[in-house]
Amino acid sequence: MEIRKVQGASLSEIDTDPLKLLRKMVEIRKFEEKIEELFLVKGTLIGPAHLYLGQEAVAVGICSTLSKEDYVITSYRCHGHAIAKGVSLKKLMAEMFGKKTGTCKGLGGSMHAAISLEDGLVYATAIVGSQIPIAAGLALANKYLNKKIATVCFFGDGATNTGAFHEGINLASLWKLPVLYVCENNLYAEFTHITRSLSSRSVAERASSYNMKVIVVDGNDVVSVYKAAKEAVTEIRNLNGPIFIEARTYRMKGHGVYDQAKYRDPKEVEEWLKRDPIKIFKKRLIEEGIMDEKDYERIENEVTKEIEEAVNFAFESELLNFEELYKLVYVE
């Protein structure tokens, strides 16, 4: 099937308040910067954490087209999706701290923090690619129950080399399941560049061999992402599908919070940092007269304050009692 490209979309092509998009992107940026600080500077947090810095336009562009009821299923690099889907920053931060006020009562941690049923965040897995067949199953249920909601499944380019990807995508396409697959191609699978792991000419080309609609979108342009997602989600809600979006973006930091990412070509990093999704969107909104520098500062300050409150909330929250763990393994 033909691969469609969406890039350079204009603000007039989207039906949402661009300032809302910006605000969500800033929330993710500031949240992740705080997480990084809590790990590296303060040594407060431990364990794996995979930052979403640089990819904010993808989560926000896609999730801003969704309602609470729509399903999101994602991977361990999940903080951005959780925030974009509307989870409370307090609950999300408390999960990072392993506290019982967290999204998963502190039993999931960073890698599963985006499980919050009340927000339509159905699942976040730490095994690369495993969410892809599960997403097909969610879509199967919606189709069977004639439930006109969308299922959106996020994964990275690394996942496209797993067996679960091929089995899951094949099934979704074979059964025409209403699921939107969003591959965030950030060029690195863990510490290895995509050119050293992908045999196909592109992720999109690989996906299109499974006979479904494929869209390649500029993943650092939130307007283009929103535009592509809006159309796709409308189709999915009408129980058509699957649709595959390859969002081309860049992981501004390493694989995990401790990874300094020195294996990257400095020129590559420099080029991509020029295309920082928040920087380019901010510039555009100022140029188009939608806001000025002061407005942006106000947003930043508000978000910073909210995140400080979230950190305090997490600090002050209690741990789950160990004995309670035994009640959470099986449904009684």
Next chain:
Amino acid sequence: MREITFVEALREALREEMKRNDKIIILGEDVGKYGGVYRVTQGLIEEFGENRVLDTPISEIAIVGAAIGAALGGLKPIAEIMYMDFAMIAMDQIVTQAAKMRFMSGGQLKVPIVIRTQYSLGRAHGSQHSQFYPSWFVNSPGIKVVLPSTPYDAKGLLKSSIRDDNPVLFIECGVLYRSKGNVPEEEYTIPLGKAEIKKRGEDLTIIAVSRCVQEALKAANKLEEKGINAEVIDLRTLVPLDVETIVNSVKKTGKVVIASDDVKYCSIASEIAMTVMENAFDYLDGPIVRVTSPPLPVPFSPELEKAYMVSDVKILNKIEEAFGYKLS
């Protein structure tokens, strides 16, 4: 009471539950048009339609993964994994996804799926189609493990597994598929977590699962001819495990033999032996005896395979050796 086969009992359970609950779907390789490689799902696609009985590609990861997703989305999926050996392909989905979801979501998620599979030890299927490794799953908190040994149990336990809100691994035994047994026409279920005393006795206790229950019963009948009354316990479910029934029997008999088709080391038998030690040590008046498969891959050659397998004779030999009975 009428007699039906193990396969017919399973099919009845599926059909009755599908009639009762329209959220139930079945998915797996060849389960639809072909009727299932062992005919368990025969006729179901005609009766319930293609929306509820779904033929899948040979994609075990996707079969279990889609079942999990469908369960999260409000359905009650029953996935068929044709051979237990193939469950290893889907191990991530079964053990690392389904079994962990409830816990690591802080109790938000539930995954009401049944994964039906069977092991074909004893049918000359060779090393890669005969494996039986229930302890792998027992070692994975979050999933229930069920092993029926008779048509009656197969039907009652499958119905309960389907009505359970947790992931359930339902392990059938291929060599039992054509065995016949009494199954009432009336509705019944068998609770998960309750062992059954298949034969009462006072002199020693034989604990077994799946096919080995039948071998244990044959051995017990031969013991009876010698005036020794063995009690035979069919565990029926390994998770949850009915410790009480085991302990009560050991208190009475003081002698324990455990028979299971898995490989001896870290086997179900190992775990049951330790459970007896921890809960009824003072009542033991002899060593705990294991009768299991040897630490070898399953040989193809039918004669060698027979020599490999747990049998009534092997159970009797072990009993003679351990407890000093003169049986021959």
